[in-house]
Amino acid sequence: MTDRQPSIVFRLDPRSGIAPYRQLVDQVRNAVEMGRLRGGDQLPSVREVVTQVTINPNTVHRAYRELENLGLAEGRLGLGTFITENPDVHATEAGNVELTRQLQIWVKRARAAGIVDDDMLELLRRILNHDERVLS
Amino acid sequence: MTMPVIETNSLTKRFGRKWGLRDCSLSIPAGKVAALVGPNGAGKSTLLRMATGLSRPTSGEIYVLGEEPIGNSASFLSRIGYLDQERPLYRGFRVDEMFRFGEGTNPTWNMTTAHAYVDQLGISLRDRVNNLSGGQQAQVALTMCLAKQPELLILDEPAAALDPVAREDLLRLLMREVAERGTSVVLSTHALGDVGSICDYLVIMSHSTIVLADDLEFVVESHRFLGAPSPNVPELPEGVTVIDTRTSSRDVTYLVRMTLPLSDETWEITQPTLDEVIMAYLRLARDSASTSSRHETPSTRGEHS
Structure with missing residues (x-):
């Protein structure tokens, strides 16, 4: 060592x-x-x-x-x-930028609709669980 | 795959009219750190003692590293290291005297390893066992086991009654051994937090039987929470076994084991944590004991694939 x-x-x-x-x-x-x-x-x-x-x-x-x-x-x-040399984070970052932007818009709309942060998280969790069910 | 480290077929142990173990069939693969979890009196220590040859089965078979532990040849004993909470140390001995005793009684003893481990733990070879803290005594006892260079370590609650830092040191010593020598480990524990981080095979025991035995990564994968509003609870999907039920005035949540992928749209499905799965089995065991002593607990052998 x-x-x-x-x-x-x-x-x-x-x-x-x-x-x-x-x-x-x-x-x-x-x-x-x-x-x-x-x-x-x-x-x-x-x-x-x-x-x-x-x-x-x-x-x-x-x-x-x-x-x-x-x-x-x-x-x-x-x-x-x-x-790895040049790990592929840029590819994911470029994808992430657009996704992040869309999520920011969504969050703004959710807040305007009176949905609190915890509810948003719960909603996302539900959708993720649902996706998993579809995939498995 | 190589031979399992512990294999039992209908292993049974009776203490007079009481069951110690009842018809246990188990196969723990080599190269694993296996956790034995279950309430006190579930049969964990009974199983471990039979694996070392300290106790003889009433009926059934047990093979450890392919050998029957009873009969206890010196060559078999040199292949396993066993430690329970009664740490086998001579209180009046110094650490180096304990090590020389170990060297004299174990043909495969490695003194360099023994010295390196205690040195790393800040224990002096001149220290007397009596003057060491409980944590240090546990570390010396484990070092004695490791210096034998066994193929399989059998540890009965190795970290119980240790303070958090001492237990962390002890478990790291154990993990280092696994990383460097590929030693297989079977240990019993009540600390569920340790199971997720240091173990990769799980055996849950209760009432002298084995209720679950599987690779840790399959344990969470094969269980789900199913929720639905009540009443009018839909029919349970095919291939699930209910382990635990929670009801509120509005809904029902089952923890189920699945043998088929779920493709059911009527249930809300969420993934449990490892702790939640273990706790559900332990609760099941407790509840089935209070309702009926002959209640069947599910057995999982070979259900996932």
Whole structure:
């Protein structure tokens, strides 16, 4: 083990109800989107992660596999897992800009109609659950 | 896939007229960190003690790493590490004396590992067991287990009665071992928060039987809340088993296990958290005990695919 600082320090909230592997994926994606992680940065090894947070090593493997599937990271044989060069956040960002704009318009209309924030969240949750039902 | 670490067929244990375990069939795959969850007296410790050969089945079979634990050859015992809450430490010994005892009694002992682990935990080899905190004693006891380099660790409530920092240190030590050596672990716990973060296989026990045994990722995937306004509750979709029911004056919510994908438009479907699923099974166990002692609890073997 080297004394070099890890590129990212994970956190885990066991009470969030969000699966631990999903929490790791989200934290990496967020760090890439915010520019804290860049192409070529090495993610901490599974051994390093289990000394950072109390987590099952298989869960870390699973999160890294998911990041590879998302095109955000790549495994290099015998070296570790790295953020891909030019990770594809711009493509998603461009898509996000339009979606964000539409959502802002929607929120404005919902407020005008007297819907409070909690109700909006509940509505979104319901729609998400409904979608999942359609897909599964 | 390699051989399961623990496999039982109709495993049964009676203590006089009381059931310790009743017709338990289970197969825990290798390479997992499996959690045994259930109320006190559910049979968790009975199962773990039989897995180590400390207790003999009344009937049925148990194989651990492919061997029958009873008969207890030295080679079998060197393949497993067992720890319960009675930490097997000699109070008057210093840590290095405990380690030399471990080295003398275990052919596969790795002294370098033992020293590295306690060093990392800030425990001195010169410390006397008596003078260590409860958390440190647990860490030394676990280190003794790990230094044997077992293929399977069997831990009966390893972190119970430890303060939050000590339990975190202990569980990280365990996860590091899993990451580095791929050791399989079967542990019992009451701390549901630990199940989601450190385990990847779940066994729920109650009243001497196994009510659920599955990969953790399938546990949430195979359960849903189904809600509908009452009365005029629609018929339940095909292939679901009701685990828990909550009713208000306006609606009914079931927690169900599904064996088929749901494509039902009449129910409001939401995904439960892992804690909600575990709690529903534990409540089911409690309620079925209070209504009828012979009430059948559902068994899940092989229902998902």
